[in-house]
Amino acid sequence: xxxxxxxxxxxxxxxxxxxxxxxxxxxxxxxxxxxxxxxxxxxxxxxxxxxxxxxxxxxxxxxxxxxxxxxxxxxxxxxxxxxxxxxxxxxxxxxxxxxxxxxxxxxxxxxxxxxxxxxxxxxxxxxxxxxxxxxxxxxxxxxxxxxxxxxxxxxxxxxxxxxxxxxxxxxxxxxxxxxxxxxxxxxxxxxxxxxxxxxxxxxxxxxxxxxxxxxxxxxxxxxxxxxxxxxxxxxxxxxxxxxxxxxxxxxxxxxxxxxxxxxxxxxxxxxxxxxxxxxxxxxxxxxxxxxxxxxxxxxxxxxxxxxxxxxx
Numbered sequence: 285x286x287x288x289x290x291x292x293x294x295x296x297x298x299x300x301x302x303x304x305x306x307x308x309x310x311x312x313x314x315x316x317x318x319x320x321x322x323x324x325x326x327x328x329x330x331x332x333x334x335x336x337x338x339x340x341x342x343x344x345x346x347x348x349x350x351x352x353x354x355x356x357x358x359x360x361x362x363x364x365x366x367x368x369x370x371x372x373x374x375x376x377x378x379x380x381x382x383x384x385x386x387x388x389x390x391x392x393x394x395x396x397x398x399x400x401x402x403x404x405x406x407x408x409x410x411x412x413x414x415x416x417x418x419x420x421x422x423x424x425x426x427x428x429x430x431x432x433x434x435x436x437x438x439x440x441x442x443x444x445x446x447x448x449x450x451x452x453x454x455x456x457x458x459x460x461x462x463x464x465x466x467x468x469x470x471x472x473x474x475x476x477x478x479x480x481x482x483x484x485x486x487x488x489x490x491x492x493x494x495x496x497x498x499x500x501x502x503x504x505x506x507x508x509x510x511x512x513x514x515x516x517x518x519x520x521x522x523x524x525x526x527x528x529x530x531x532x533x534x535x536x537x538x539x540x541x542x543x544x545x546x547x548x549x550x551x552x553x554x555x556x557x558x559x560x561x562x563x564x565x566x567x568x569x570x571x572x573x574x575x576x577x578x579x580x581x582x583x584x585x586x587x588x589x590x591x592x593x594x595x596x
Contacts, residue, residue, distance in 0.1 A: 308528060309526055312526060313340070315344070315363055317332065317362070317365070317366070318345075318364070320347075320349065321347060324507045324547075325367030325515075326433045326557050327544060327548055327551055327560065328544065334561040334565065338590060338591040339590055354376065354508070358385035362524060364519050364534060365517065367515060369390060369515050370517045371507050380565065384521055386518050387518065389534065392515060392516045393545065394487070394538070395538075397485070397541060398486050398513060399484070400498050401483060401499045403481050403482075404495065405496060408496075410423060412501050416452075417499075418453060418456075419452035429459065430459045430483065431480055432462065436462045439458060439483075445505060481499075484496060496585065498510065503566075
């Protein structure tokens with residue numbers, strides 16, 4: 285009798301653990317995803333879309349700026365956002381978090397992002413390793429620091445250092461241009477072995493295409509811990525309760541900066557993001573298995589078999 289009771293109890297626990305998936309609402313089959321036009325977010329959102337579609341879900345992406353996406357989740361026009369950069373987006377998301385209108389998943393999808401000043405490796409090996417070293421090599425740098433688009437937080441930080449003579453940078457020139465222009469200038473300098481200091485960040489293909497190093501000793505100019513950042517998933521506050529299977533998948537969907545940088549290379553070469561995601565899943569079955577852990581198809585069937593069938 286004791287064995288029977290124990291067996292029934294175990295069966296009940298198994299059923300209880302499966303109940304949330306079986307109880308997922310029909311409305312969860314349609315996932316409304318907000319996407320900002322940042323290549324890393326485009327890449328991870330495409331990965332999420334391909335995985336969800338392989339499990340029987342329908343995904344609609346809406347491209348918008350972050351404030352509109354947060355408002356869309358608040359107003360029940362969007363369900364999820366895979367691109368909350370912290371601390372870069374903190375000011376914009378704060379009102380929605382304070383009002384409990386959105387929820388940030390506890391585990392970041394990307395834990396090793398960074399944005400700060402960087403140099404080619406030959407410059408780093410030549411002695412320019414910290415912010416305090418920049419002024420010592422003013423002549424070699426031609427008195428220039430290469431930023432990105434005017435008005436960005438990175439450029440504001442550089443201008444502030446110059447204006448305050450922080451690190452002895454008074455007299456330096458901030459060179460402002462778009463991302464492509466900045467990277468083209470840095471690439472030209474690198475080919476000629478010329479010295480250059482610029483705004484670098486990861487994930488980004490620059491970390492693959494160029495041997496580079498990030499400077500230390502920033503005194504939090506670009507944020508705490510030398511410009512360290514995380515990226516997280518944002519959902520409606522009750523989304524995990526309403527749609528636990530989708531929520532489980534999104535919680536599993538973690539990357540490293542190296543992985544995202546690799547994903548971004550073909551996308552920046554104008555390949556279709558979903559095609560890039562599909563190829564990655566075919567080439568990295570270990571990631572597919574990790575991301576589908578504890579996940580089922582929309583109708584409760586094994587996720588692995590369905591995803592593999594859809595990819596092939």
